[in-house]
Amino acid sequence: MRLFVPLFMTFICGMIIILQFFVPHRPFSTLGERLTDWYMIVASAAIFLGAVNLLQVHSARIRFRQKNWQYSPVVIGGFLVMMAAGFGWGVADGKPFDWMFQTMVVPMGATMFSLLAFFVASAAFRAFRSSNWRATLLLVSAFIVMLGRVPIGDVIWRLIPGAAASSHPNLVNEIAEWIMQVPNMAGQRAVMIGASLGVVATSLRMIFGIERSYLGGSD
Amino acid sequence: MGRLLERLDKVDRRVIYILMAASVIVPLALKLDFPIPIGSGPSMDLYMAIDTLPPGSTVIISFDYDPSTKAELQPMAVALTRHLFGHGVRVIGMAMWPQGASLGQQAMAQAADSLGAEQYEDWVNLGYTVGAGVSLLRMGSSIEAVYPQDRDGVPYDSIPLMRNVRRLGDVDLAISLSAGDPGIHSWVMMAKDTYGVPVGGGCTAVSAPEFYTYLGTGQLVGLLGGLRGAADYETILRERIPGAPGGLATPGMAAQSISHLVIMGFIVIGNVAFIAGRSKRKGGAK
Numbered sequence: 001m002r003l004f005v006p007l008f009m010t011f012i013c014g015m016i017i018i019l020q021f022f023v024p025h026r027p028f029s030t031l032g033e034r035l036t037d038w039y040m041i042v043a044s045a046a047i048f049l050g051a052v053n054l055l056q057v058h059s060a061r062i063r064f065r066q067k068n069w070q071y072s073p074v075v076i077g078g079f080l081v082m083m084a085a086g087f088g089w090g091v092a093d094g095k096p097f098d099w100m101f102q103t104m105v106v107p108m109g110a111t112m113f114s115l116l117a118f119f120v121a122s123a124a125f126r127a128f129r130s131s132n133w134r135a136t137l138l139l140v141s142a143f144i145v146m147l148g149r150v151p152i153g154d155v156i157w158r159l160i161p162g163a164a165a166s167s168h169p170n171l172v173n174e175i176a177e178w179i180m181q182v183p184n185m186a187g188q189r190a191v192m193i194g195a196s197l198g199v200v201a202t203s204l205r206m207i208f209g210i211e212r213s214y215l216g217g218s219d
Numbered sequence: 220m221g222r223l224l225e226r227l228d229k230v231d232r233r234v235i236y237i238l239m240a241a242s243v244i245v246p247l248a249l250k251l252d253f254p255i256p257i258g259s260g261p262s263m264d265l266y267m268a269i270d271t272l273p274p275g276s277t278v279i280i281s282f283d284y285d286p287s288t289k290a291e292l293q294p295m296a297v298a299l300t301r302h303l304f305g306h307g308v309r310v311i312g313m314a315m316w317p318q319g320a321s322l323g324q325q326a327m328a329q330a331a332d333s334l335g336a337e338q339y340e341d342w343v344n345l346g347y348t349v350g351a352g353v354s355l356l357r358m359g360s361s362i363e364a365v366y367p368q369d370r371d372g373v374p375y376d377s378i379p380l381m382r383n384v385r386r387l388g389d390v391d392l393a394i395s396l397s398a399g400d401p402g403i404h405s406w407v408m409m410a411k412d413t414y415g416v417p418v419g420g421g422c423t424a425v426s427a428p429e430f431y432t433y434l435g436t437g438q439l440v441g442l443l444g445g446l447r448g449a450a451d452y453e454t455i456l457r458e459r460i461p462g463a464p465g466g467l468a469t470p471g472m473a474a475q476s477i478s479h480l481v482i483m484g485f486i487v488i489g490n491v492a493f494i495a496g497r498s499k500r501k502g503g504a505k
Binding site: 021029032033036037039040043044046047090091092093098101102105106107108109110112113114117118120121122124125126128129130131139143146147149150151152153154155169170173174177180181184185188189191192 | 230232235236239240243253254255256258260285286287288289290318321322324325328348349350353354356357360361364365370371372413424427428429431432434435444445447472473475476477478479480481482483485486488489490493494
């Protein structure tokens with residue numbers, strides 16, 4: 001029974017959601033709407049679970065003095081202060097929550113992502129080597145796209161005598177756009193179709209009870 | 220020469236970091252400016268999709284990003300909302316990322332203040348919703364079911380702008396500014412493919428290549444890719460709309476240009492050293 005009930009529920013819910021796309025009339029449309037409402041309620045509840053989990057994990061880290069435990073009080077403190085500000089004064093413009101978001105969360109988040117530029121530069125220097133013809137092809141394409149995606153690419157191109165007056169004064173940009181719209185699109189489309197077929201296959205396996213790993217067991 | 224190349228190949232990463240920082244800071248400090256060529260392309264396509272909307276139309280902008288990608292996506296949000304308000308289009312803001320609602324509020328309020336757009340009449344921020352694509356699926360039959368009130372707690376039925384907008388099919392265009400998932404994929408699958416709502420997008424430069432497939436099939440009416448996409452849009456606005464102010468992305472293009480050159484320079488140095496080392500090893504083997 002412990003296995004049958006979740007598998008049966010998955011089958012019924014999965015079939016209703018699929019059928020509402022093919023039969024957009026009652027009862028499937030209303031049943032599908034009801035299920036999507038439930039999904040949003042469950043997903044909202046998951047946020048609270050996440051918050052409790054955050055507190056549990058970091059409390060344990062402090063209690064057992066695990067590696068880098070010194071950061072955990074900052075996490076818990078930040079979480080509690082933001083939560084108190086949100087519940088106490090709301091999230092409208094100019095309120096404490098908004099002020100902390102705009103002056104602390106936003107700059108810190110942007111800073112973390114900006115650090116990527118340094119790591120990308122260092123990694124590109126050490127790893128982007130033309131070790132064979134495929135790597136060289138990738139390297140040349142990357143150079144063209146990197147130049148074509150910034151205005152200096154065409155500024156350099158126009159330094160070549162006659163280039164500015166030619167019929168292609170923005171040639172680097174045009175070639176970069178061609179790479180994006182033809183070879184890139186072909187490759188991306190293949191990846192996307194493959195991934196979509198995988199999603200369809202996995203979903204059907206779950207609906208029909210063949211794939212059961214989401215239940216927490218090994219099979 | 221061989222020794223020099225060897226030393227260059229083993230250059231300390233701190234040198235790379237310093238040069239990268241300088242390549243960003245110096246162009247911004249000197250206010251370097253490079254002309255941005257605007258031709259036909261995904262940025263122009265999005266501009267035309269908005270510009271051909273009749274005044275009074277309704278557009279949803281979904282702010283599906285967080286502060287980490289603000290540098291790339293917020294300039295798009297500001298430029299798009301300015302264009303929409305200036306064109307007399309009403310804007311419904313929402314977010315599938317929790318922090319996107321605040322960033323969207325900032326962009327819309329900034330543009331609305333300067334162009335005299337009224338909250339609840341010309342624009343509204345519905346806030347964050349969980350559920351990603353499932354929420355969009357539900358919005359196809361009832362937006363109110365997902366958003367019974369807006370971000371500030373105003374009931375749906377009390378918002379004049381929402382009176383004639385009951386479901387996703389009632390909007391004329393949806394734009395997702397997306398830093399990942401949920402984002403453009405969900406909007407294309409639900410809004411465009413299920414309910415036939417035209418969808419435009421804006422995304423980080425690193426994720427732009429995957430969305431070109433949607434441009435090819437017409438599932439996206441236009442796309443702004445990264446800071447360059449935002450700068451393109453700002454340039455189009457300046458060229459087409461007299462008095463349009465400069466944006467946040469255009470000054471960043473000089474910094475991005477120089478930093479790209481620095482990265483390319485390092486890649487060239489690394490490869491010259493690599494090829495020289497390989498020749499040396501082959502010579503040694505003989």
